Amino acid sequence: MILKVKNLSNIGGVVKAPPSKSYTHRAIIIASLADGNSILHDPLISEDTISSIDACRLFGAEIDLSSDNSYLKIKGIEKIENHSKGPIDLKNSGTTLRIMTSVAGLAQNETIFTGDDSLKSRPMQMLLDGIKPLGGNTISILKNGKPPIAIKPGFVGGKSFINGNVSSQFISSILIAGAISEKGIELEVKGDFISKSYVAMTLDVMEKFGIKLETDLFTKHPDCDLVEKKCSSTSFFIKPQKYIATDYVIEGDYSSASYLLGAIAILGGEIKVKNLFKDSKQGDKLILAILEDMGAEITVTDDSVTLKSEGNLKGVNIDLHNAPDLLPTVSVLGAMAKGKTTITGVHHARFKETDRIDKCAEELTKLKCEVEEKEDGLIIQGGVSSGTVNSHDDHRIAMAFSLIGLKHEIAIENGNVFSVSFPNFIESMAEIGVELDLFN
Template sequence: MLIVRKTERLEGEINAPPSKSYTHRAVIGASLAEGTSKIKNPLNGADCLSSVHGCRMLGAEIDIKEDVWIVKGGKLKTPEDVIDVGNSGTTLRILTGVSSQIPKGYAILTGDSSIRRRPMQPLLDALKQLNIEAFSSKEDGTAPIIVKSGKLKGDKVKIRGDVSSQFITSLMMTLPFNENDTEIILTSPLKSKPYLEITMDILDKFGIKVEETERGFLVYGNQRYRAIDYIVEGDYSSSSYLIAAGILTKSNITINNLFENSKQGDKAIIKIVKEMGADIKVKKDKVIVEGDYNLEGIDVDVKDIPDLVPTIAVLGCFAEGKTTIYNGEHVRYKECDRLSACAKELSKMGAKIKEKPDGLIIEGVKKLKGAKLNTYHDHRLVMAFTVAGLKAEGETVIEGEETVKISFPNFIEVMKTLGANIEIK
C-alpha cells in the first residue's frame, strides 16, 4: 500500500510520461504495416505492453528496447493461443476488429476480471453488419470474445457513439481492409471524440485515409498501412496529476514533452485549471506550475474528457464554492465506476461530494483529512487520491498502488523526485 503524508513543497523539472493512447495505436498500426517501423519514446506501461502481446500473437515481430520498439508487421496470422489483454480495454476493442482479418480460423480475446465485465456488444453488432462473426463466449456481450476470420463486406455500418469511442477506433483501424469505402454511421451522440481524433492522426501517419462526415466517419477501402518511424508525445492524462499536485502545494514544477498543439482531449486540463484560478504557464512543449493557487469551483462538461474526472474531483474539494462535473455517464464504464468511487472514497477524507447519474457535485471544503482509501484496481484513482493525500491533514493510506504500472509506471518515483512525502509499505 501507498502511504501519503502532507507535503508543503514540490519542485523539479520532469518529462511527461509518453501518451498511452498514441502508443497503443502506433504499435497496432505498425503491426498492420508491411515492413519495419520504429516507435520511439513509447509508454512501457502494462496496458500498452498488452497491445504488444496481442500484436505478437497476431503475427507481428516486436523488439522492445528501452526507448524504442522495432516492429516488423504486415502479415497477420491465426494466434496459437488465447490472447490475454490483461486490464487493457483499448487492446481488447481494437484487436477484436483487427483479428477478423487473420487468414483462417478464430481468435479468442479475454482479460482480467475488470475487462470481462466491460461492454462489447455494440462492437460485436457492428462487425456482424460487416459480415464478421464475433461473439461473447458467455453470450452476454462481454469477454471472452471469439472472432472468426472473415472478409469484410458492405459500405456502411451503424454503431452507438456514447458507450466507448474505442469501438469506433476499432472500426477505423479495421475497415481499410474492406474493398469498399465504408461509412461509420453514429446512432447516438458521440462522446470522447478527441480519442477518435488521435486515431485519425495516427492513421494518417501510417498512410490511412479517414474523413469525418455529417453522420459519422468515412473510411476509404482497399488501403494499406505503410511502415514509419514515429515519436510518441507526452501524455496529458497522466500529467494531470502532476499539474494538480503542483497547483495544490507550494511548487515550482516544469513538465516537458507536453505539446501545445496536441490532439489529446485531456489537454483540456490546462483550460480547466486556469478557469479555476491556477495561472499556470504553457510554453511550446512544456507546462510550468508555480503553486499554490486559490481555486474557485466551476462547471465542467466531461463528455470528451472522462479520464480527467478523478483529477477534477480532487481539485474541486480544495476550491472555493461548488464544482459540478456533468455529461459523464460513460465514466461509469471505465476500470471501475469512477463516479461512484470518487464520491465514496473522497467522502472518507471529509469531502462534501454528491453523486448524480451523469457526474458529481462537489462543495469545496478546502481541507481534507487522511483516510484509508480503496482504489478498485483503477490506476487513475491511485494517482488522483495521491494528490489529495499530499494536501490532506495526517496520513492517507492508498491500496492497490501497483496498478499505476498500467499508464504511469514510475509515478511514485517521479513524485518522490519532486519532493512528495510518500512511501510504499
C-alpha cells in the same frame, strides 16, 4: 499494497510527461499491420501497452524493445493469423480489447479475447453489433455482451453504423481494421459522440502510417472544435488501403500529466512539464483550462506547460464528455478546492476500469467530503479529512487520490496499480518533490 505520501521537499521543478498511452497503443497496433519495418520512438511501456505488444506478437508481428525502453522496432505482419494456443489474456486494457476485436476479424482463424475481472465487465455488445454488417462474426461467450469474446474470420468491411455514446474505442476499432479490409469502410456514428478526441488520435496515427482519409471528421469541418461536441458530421469513408511502415515519435500524455500538474496546483509552487504539445489532439489537454479556472496560472510553449499556483484552488464547473479520464483527477481537485465543483457529461466514465463516478463518490465520502452522485457526473463541495480509501484496482483512482495525501494523512489500499498507465509515477512525483511510499 498501500500507497501514501511520505515526505515533501523542494516542491516543483521540471519533469517530463510520460509518453501517451493512447498514441502508443495505436502506433503499436497500426505498425504491426503495416508493410515493412517501423520504429516507434519514446513509447509508453506500461502494463496496458504491453497487452497490445503481446497481442500483436501473437498475430505475427515481430516486436523488439530497445534495452533502455526508448524505442520499439516493429516488423509488420505478413499474413494476419492468431498463433495463440488458447484465449488471449489482455489483462486490464480496454483499448487493446476494443481495437484488437476488429483486427482479429481480419485473421484467418478464430481468436478468443479475455482479461482480468475489470476487463470482463467492460461493454462490448455495441461493437459486436457494429461489425456484424462488416462480416464480423463474434460472440460474447457468456452471452452478457462482455469478454470473453470469440471472433471468427470474415471482417471484410462495408457499411455499418454505431452509437457514439458508450465508447469511442468501438469507432477507433472499426476504422483501424476497416482501412485495410477488403471493401474499406463506411461508418456512421449515431447520436451523442463522446470521447471524440480519441478518434481524432486514431485518424492522426492512421494518416501518419499512410492512410488517405476521404472524409476526415475534423479537418473537413474547420469550425469544429475538438474540445466541444459541436461537429455535426459523423460519417467516415475509408477506401481499402495498406498501412505503410514509418518512424514515429510518441508525444507526452496529458492524462498522466494531470497528476503532476495537479500536485503543484494543490501545494502551490511552480512546475514545468516537458513533452506536452500545444497542438496535441488529446482531449485531456482540457486539464490546463480546468486548472486555470481553478486559479492556477498556465503558460504553454509548443512542447511544454508551466503551471504556477498559490495553492488556493476554487471549485469549477466542467463538462468532461471529451476527457473522461480526467474524472478522478478533477474529483480530487474539487475536493481539495474551496467551494463547489460540478462535473457533467461523463456518463461513460461508468464503463471504465471501475464505475468511476460511483467509486470516486464512494471514496471521497469516506474522507467526509460532501459528494452528490449524478447519472453523468458529480457535485463536490470542497473539503476532505484524513482517512483510508481504496483504489478498487483502478490506476487513475490510485494516482488521483494520492494528491489528497499532499495535505491530509491518507492511505490508499490497492495503491500499486499505477503501472497500468504510468509505471514511473513514483519516480516522476519524486522529481517534483513528492516522496510516495508503497508498502504492504
